[in-house]
Amino acid sequence: xxxxxxxxxxxxxxxxxxxxxxxxxxxxxxxxxxxxxxxxxxxxxxxxxxxxxxxxxxxxxxxxxxxxxxxxxxxxxxxxxxxxxxxxxxxxxxxxxxxxxxxxxxxxxxxxxxxxxxxxxxxxxxxxxxxxxxxxxxxxxxxxxxxxxxxxxxxxxxxxxxxxxxxxxxxxxxxxxxxxxxxxxxxxxxxxxxxxxxxxxxxxxxxxxxxxxxxxxxxxxxxxxxxxxxxxxxxxxxxxxxxxxxxxxxxxxxxxxxxxxxxxxxxxxxxxxxxxxxxxxxxxxxxxxxxxxxxxxxxxxxxxxxxxxxxxxxxxxxxxxxxxxxxxxxxxxxxxxxxxxxxxx
Amino acid sequence: xxxxxxxxxxxxxxxxxxxxxxxxxxxxxxxxxxxxxxxxxxxxxxxxxxxxxxxxxxxxxxxxxxxxxxxxxxxxxxxxxxxxxxxxxxxxxxxxxxxxxxxxxxxxxxxxxx
Numbered sequence: 001x002x003x004x005x006x007x008x009x010x011x012x013x014x015x016x017x018x019x020x021x022x023x024x025x026x027x028x029x030x031x032x033x034x035x036x037x038x039x040x041x042x043x044x045x046x047x048x049x050x051x052x053x054x055x056x057x058x059x060x061x062x063x064x065x066x067x068x069x070x071x072x073x074x075x076x077x078x079x080x081x082x083x084x085x086x087x088x089x090x091x092x093x094x095x096x097x098x099x100x101x102x103x104x105x106x107x108x109x110x111x112x113x114x115x116x117x118x119x120x121x122x123x124x125x126x127x128x129x130x131x132x133x134x135x136x137x138x139x140x141x142x143x144x145x146x147x148x149x150x151x152x153x154x155x156x157x158x159x160x161x162x163x164x165x166x167x168x169x170x171x172x173x174x175x176x177x178x179x180x181x182x183x184x185x186x187x188x189x190x191x192x193x194x195x196x197x198x199x200x201x202x203x204x205x206x207x208x209x210x211x212x213x214x215x216x217x218x219x220x221x222x223x224x225x226x227x228x229x230x231x232x233x234x235x236x237x238x239x240x241x242x243x244x245x246x247x248x249x250x251x252x253x254x255x256x257x258x259x260x261x262x263x264x265x266x267x268x269x270x271x272x273x274x275x276x277x278x279x280x281x282x283x284x285x286x287x288x289x290x291x292x293x294x295x296x297x298x299x300x301x302x303x304x305x306x307x308x309x310x311x312x313x314x315x316x317x318x319x320x321x322x323x324x325x326x327x328x329x330x331x332x333x334x335x336x337x338x339x340x341x342x343x344x345x
Numbered sequence: 346x347x348x349x350x351x352x353x354x355x356x357x358x359x360x361x362x363x364x365x366x367x368x369x370x371x372x373x374x375x376x377x378x379x380x381x382x383x384x385x386x387x388x389x390x391x392x393x394x395x396x397x398x399x400x401x402x403x404x405x406x407x408x409x410x411x412x413x414x415x416x417x418x419x420x421x422x423x424x425x426x427x428x429x430x431x432x433x434x435x436x437x438x439x440x441x442x443x444x445x446x447x448x449x450x451x452x453x454x455x456x457x458x459x
Contacts, residue, residue: 206383
């Protein structure tokens with residue numbers, strides 16, 4: 001469609017925003033991609049390896065960077081969005097530095113915030129040195145040095161699933177969906193990096209609902225000897241030798257269980273981003289019970305909002321992996337093109 | 346001496362670090378398919394013994410993995426080694442051989458014939 005004209009503002013330069021901006025530009029639309037950080041890539045930048053195939057996160061990042069090399073794309077990095085209005089069919093977007101951008105359509109790709117694990121105080125994140133999050137561990141994988149605070153290599157490592165997910169106590173009833181497979185991936189990588197170590201995953205349910213996830217889970221058991229214990233860790237403490245001690249119920253044995261550990265990794269869940277919530281309030285956009293943006297229809301309107309001409313893509317609507325985020329960005333582009341061609345007129 | 350009937354109550358907690366894991370290591374080595382068990386309970390559901398007694402192979406698998414060997418030693422005697430459990434296992438565990446090897450392990454490590 002080389003004769004397409006129109007302008008779209010994409011808010012958020014993570015995976016969804018970059019992919020969508022690239023596809024919109026290719027369709028002939030002029031795109032302004034606004035990212036609040038100095039760098040594009042969002043959370044993808046934090047991942048050393050992705051699941052299920054343990055592909056380097058950088059590979060996907062360079063694909064996305066390639067996507068947005070296009071004359072139709074104007075980049076505004078280090079720039080936030082203050083608010084927007086709709087006048088007639090036009091959107092007026094106010095940036096934080098005082099700029100005004102006019103557009104025919106808006107795509108919000110504001111993504112997610114990682115659950116702040118210190119909110120689950122009983123796990124001791126920020127209190128005990130050797131309690132870290134899945135994101136901290138990715139950073140360790142990046143640096144190539146997996147160690148405890150004292151510089152020694154951990155020999156016994158625990159992983160807690162569902163930290164900040166499926167937990168009424170922190171107000172998150174939903175499943176973050178990625179943490180189970182992240183736990184399995186990281187357990188395998190720990191085992192590879194520290195051959196001698198033992199890894200224990202404490203789970204409530206193993207939710208391996210993605211392509212090749214179950215296979216990875218089985219590999220973790222068979223090839224890497226990871227132990228999976230059904231029961232959520234209820235509290236973490238330290239003993240006299242300053243080693244972590246966890247308490248859980250082994251629900252399949254029907255008895256409480258305690259164990260000493262060198263390192264505990266918390267699988268932090270996903271939450272609606274603070275940035276997204278601000279825009280929801282400013283623009284009267286509907287949010288769901290889970291606080292993510294509410295799609296206009298669960299089955300065929302997952303990219304549409306309650307405001308005509310404003311669309312969503314990626315993890316601002318629900319927890320998603322990279323594959324799903326890219327697909328969701330592409331389907332948003334298809335909705336936007338339809339809107340420009342017919343609905344808008 | 347006067348007896349008041351007070352005794353020390355043994356903690357119910359599974360003390361993973363104190364437990365002996367030599368039995369389960371022996372099984373994992375000789376019957377590696379055991380590693381793939383996800384404790385779904387198909388084996389226990391189909392088990393003839395389990396339908397008439399408190400025997401549960403699923404429970405035994407969990408207890409072995411936690412090193413709760415004292416409990417297993419008694420319970421495992423009830424298995425008749427019919428092998429029905431291995432027909433239904435969705436993870437392809439050779440469950441019959443797990444019991445068989447477990448019995449060997451108990452004999453080898455603590456000279457306890459089961």
